[in-house]
Amino acid sequence: MTAPARTQEGSSRMPIWKAVLLTLPIVPFASSHLMGELTSGEAPLIKIIPALLVWILLTVVFFLMLVTGKTYRYRSALFILVAFALPVYLIPQLFETFGTNMLTEEMTLSARAKFCPMTMPMVLLPAIFKGVVVFPGLVVEGALWFFLWAGASLAVGRGWCSWGCFFGGGDEFFSRLRKKPVIKQVDRKWRLLPFAILLAIVLLAAVTFHPIYCEWLCPFKTVSEFEAPTTLRTQVSLGIFISLFAGLVVTLPVLTKKRIQCALFCPFGAMQSFFNKINIFEVRIDPAKCTQCKRCIRECPTFSLDEGSLESGKALMSCTKCGQCVDACPQGAISYHIKGTPIGISPNVARVLFLYPAYILLSVVGGHIVTYGLWRVLKLITTGSMI
Amino acid sequence: MAKLKSVLGYSVAALGIPIMIAAVLIWTVLPQVGIQFVSATGLKHSANWSGGEVVRTINHGAYETRVHRTVFDALIGERSEGFVQVAWSPLDALPARIDEEIDADGDGQADFRVEVDTANKASTLTPYTSWVLGLKGTYRLETVVLEGTAFRLNETLAVRVRLRNPSR
Numbered sequence: 143m144t145a146p147a148r149t150q151e152g153s154s155r156m157p158i159w160k161a162v163l164l165t166l167p168i169v170p171f172a173s174s175h176l177m178g179e180l181t182s183g184e185a186p187l188i189k190i191i192p193a194l195l196v197w198i199l200l201t202v203v204f205f206l207m208l209v210t211g212k213t214y215r216y217r218s219a220l221f222i223l224v225a226f227a228l229p230v231y232l233i234p235q236l237f238e239t240f241g242t243n244m245l246t247e248e249m250t251l252s253a254r255a256k257f258c259p260m261t262m263p264m265v266l267l268p269a270i271f272k273g274v275v276v277f278p279g280l281v282v283e284g285a286l287w288f289f290l291w292a293g294a295s296l297a298v299g300r301g302w303c304s305w306g307c308f309f310g311g312g313d314e315f316f317s318r319l320r321k322k323p324v325i326k327q328v329d330r331k332w333r334l335l336p337f338a339i340l341l342a343i344v345l346l347a348a349v350t351f352h353p354i355y356c357e358w359l360c361p362f363k364t365v366s367e368f369e370a371p372t373t374l375r376t377q378v379s380l381g382i383f384i385s386l387f388a389g390l391v392v393t394l395p396v397l398t399k400k401r402i403q404c405a406l407f408c409p410f411g412a413m414q415s416f417f418n419k420i421n422i423f424e425v426r427i428d429p430a431k432c433t434q435c436k437r438c439i440r441e442c443p444t445f446s447l448d449e450g451s452l453e454s455g456k457a458l459m460s461c462t463k464c465g466q467c468v469d470a471c472p473q474g475a476i477s478y479h480i481k482g483t484p485i486g487i488s489p490n491v492a493r494v495l496f497l498y499p500a501y502i503l504l505s506v507v508g509g510h511i512v513t514y515g516l517w518r519v520l521k522l523i524t525t526g527s528m529i
Numbered sequence: 530m531a532k533l534k535s536v537l538g539y540s541v542a543a544l545g546i547p548i549m550i551a552a553v554l555i556w557t558v559l560p561q562v563g564i565q566f567v568s569a570t571g572l573k574h575s576a577n578w579s580g581g582e583v584v585r586t587i588n589h590g591a592y593e594t595r596v597h598r599t600v601f602d603a604l605i606g607e608r609s610e611g612f613v614q615v616a617w618s619p620l621d622a623l624p625a626r627i628d629e630e631i632d633a634d635g636d637g638q639a640d641f642r643v644e645v646d647t648a649n650k651a652s653t654l655t656p657y658t659s660w661v662l663g664l665k666g667t668y669r670l671e672t673v674v675l676e677g678t679a680f681r682l683n684e685t686l687a688v689r690v691r692l693r694n695p696s697r
Contacts, residue, residue, distance in 0.1 A: 174557065248668045251687075253578050268604065274575040280673055281572055285563035286556050293552020297545035348604045351575045422541045482538030484531075495542045499549035506553040 154211040154474075154490045161208035164494060165201060171505040172200035175513040188524065192516030199512075200505045207497065211490075213465030217504070218314060221304065224508035225311025227515030229365040232256070234518050234528040236367055244370035250278040255356075256367060257283040259291045259302075260309075260410040263340055264347035264355060277353045290507070297499040299421025300414040303404055303444075304464035305500040308511055309362040313403045317395035317443055324397040332406045333445055333460065340409035355409060361387035405444035405460065415459045423496045424479050425457040425467060428486045431475035438467035438476055455485070463496065564678050576600040579672070580614030580687065584635060591621040595685070599633055601694045609697045612665055615643065616687035623647045623686060633661070633692065643688055652688055665689035 156164070170177075176193035179185050203216045210216075236243040236256075245255055257279035265284065268276045275281050294302050303310055339359070346354040357369070358379050364387040371377040390403040404411050418424070425446075427438070432452060439447045446461040457467070467476045477489035478496045518528045555562045566572075573579065580597040587594040594617055601611035613633045617623055626646055630639035642655040645667060654664040665688075672683045 171553070174553075178557075247666065248670060251578055251580075251668055252670045252672045253574055254671075268575065269572060272602075272604065273571055273573065274602075275572055276575045276577070278574070278578045281567050281574060282560065282563045282675060285566045285572070286560060289562065289566075290552045290556040293548050293555075297549040297552070351577050351602060351604075422538060422545065480538040480542045482534035484535065491539075492542070495539070495545070499545040502546075502549045502553060506557060510557075 154477075154493065156208045156211065156490065158209055161205055164208055165205045167498065168204045168501055168505065169197075169201055171502045172204070172509065173197040174506055175509055188520050189513075189517050192513045192520060195516065196509050196513045200501075200509055204497075204501055207501075208494070212469050213493070213497070214469045217304065217465055218311075218318070220504060220508060221311040222315045222318075223311070224308050224504075224511050225315065227512045228308050230518050230528075231511045231515035232366055235514075238529040242370070243367045245367055246370050246372075250369070253278045253280060255279045257287050258356075258366075259287050259306075260360065260362075260408075261353055261356060262288070262291055263344050263409055263413045264353045267344060267348045268351060271348075274351070276347055276351045277356065294499075294503050295414065295417040296421070298463065298496070298503065299418040299423065300411065300459075300461060301421075301423070301463040301496070301500050302414050302503070303408075303411050304462040306503045306507055307404075308508060309365075310401065310404050312362070312365070313391045313395045313401045314443065316392050317399050317401050319396050320399060323399040325394075328398055328400065328406075328445070330445065330448065335406055336409055336412035337415075339407065340412040343409055358382060359386065361391055361403060361407075364391075399443070400445065401443045404462070405446075411460070411462070418459045418461060422481050423463065423492070424481055425461050425463060426477060426479035426485050427452060427455045427457075428475045428477070429455050430486070431473045433473055433475075435472065437470055437472065441466050441470040463500070468493075561678070564675065567675060568678065576602050580616070580689070583616075585632075588620075592617055592619045592623050594629060594631075596631060596633065599692055601692075601697075607694055607697065609694050610662070610691065611694060612689045612691050614687055614689050616670070616685040617645075617647075618683070618685045627686075630657075631690075633690070634695070641690060643690070645686065645688065647686055650686070654688075654690060660693040660695045662691040662693055665691050 176190070176197045179189045179193050203220055207213055207216050233243045240249060240254065249255070255278045257277065261277045265275055265277050268274050275284055277284060294306050298305060343355040359382065361383050363383045368380065368383065369376040371380045390407050394402040434452055436452070443464065443466055444460055444462050446458045447467060448458070451457055463478070468478065477486070478493040479485060479489070480492045480495065483492070522528045581600045582598050583595045584598045585596040594615065597614040597616070599611060599613045601607040615631050617627055625648060626644065628642070628644045630642045632638060633640040640658050641661045642657070643652060645652045650667040650669065652664060652667040667686070667688050670685050670687050674681045674683050
């Protein structure tokens, strides 16, 4: 590919014809929900319309990513949309199936909890060494999530946290509300906390055979399902996860303009950081172009750039490949990069090769959630009920 | 060498695309891969959720009693306390009241007696041995069981009885 046009903001625009051509492979994935409905045999209009809208949205957004050379603003918009669509999609589904989104003890003993990829750190060791799954969800559903998680981790590393996670858009939204942060400095030592939590929950889950993070800490139970607060333990855990949601997902992201839950708490994200070590994609800084303005450090939502990064030319292993620094750098010094290849040569090739698997993940997982979330909204409008 | 690294780099990067496609295909339209994976690996729920394997089945005509194994599972060794799950499945219908002596450890001697009102799940436990600690709960369970490559819905009324590990 020839060197792309670079704007003053450092992005890499693409001619429209090239962007159209490169968008075509995304179309089947963006339309997967529409195709699913059309081939299901029923295909009611109330499901076709949201699937069609999502197909158009996903296709147009990918095209815009290519033609403008900007990644972050478009990814962020979709990512936030997915996070807000999630409770609209999931909670009515739980009410439809179980009459509640509060898990009773009978439901957990019947293994009817919804599997979530964030259980992976806790389920892997007991599954490998004892052949048992410590999460009370359908084992086959867990296996399907395992394959998705494994494939995504190999393909995009911690890119999962900015392209696949259906919770992360929540604290991303709140981190973008204010123009300027109220809390400007956050001690970088807090970056170690998610790794400490990861170690603790892995060990505790292996010892107790319980999904400790899910039972006690996950703030996103606030927008999905949670254990009915009928015992002291479940009442205490309810208080904990609601407090964590209010603090880590809402308040602190608003005050700091950073994705606090993702960057400084989430143990799944910490685990994904290790996959960044083996993932072929990384974010690199071209020292020849960098003027040390440190705008990237200020803009990075997950504390994945620091003065050391400017010296080494590499983002830290916690980088979620969200594209914010790439778009923000006024010199165009930061780019997606393929390990082993020369820095600064054909950055758009690396970007496009990264965007494909990342956007496929976003389209299929996020697209599913948005499609059926929209369906629930249409159902509410047309019938007066979401279920 | 630099050229080789470059070629390898781009090749591995391009591989990310079919890997992701395979992953999303399995997640969406190829659930049989998950089913076969579970069948092949023998992955099952922790006994904390499933109650462990059924070791004895007693047929009462209209219903059957399934006594699960005693559960003292730990990652290494066994715990000092655990439980045993006893479940009743209707073949025709459950009686209004179940009154049954249960041999939890398979030594031929009853370890406790449990009485259950099947309508309102009210239960009482009478321990016969010192390692039977008490009743943990009575539950109406609907579990999805994978048998081969097919799913079956299993509806049972179950009690869990707390036990002290007699070997510790």
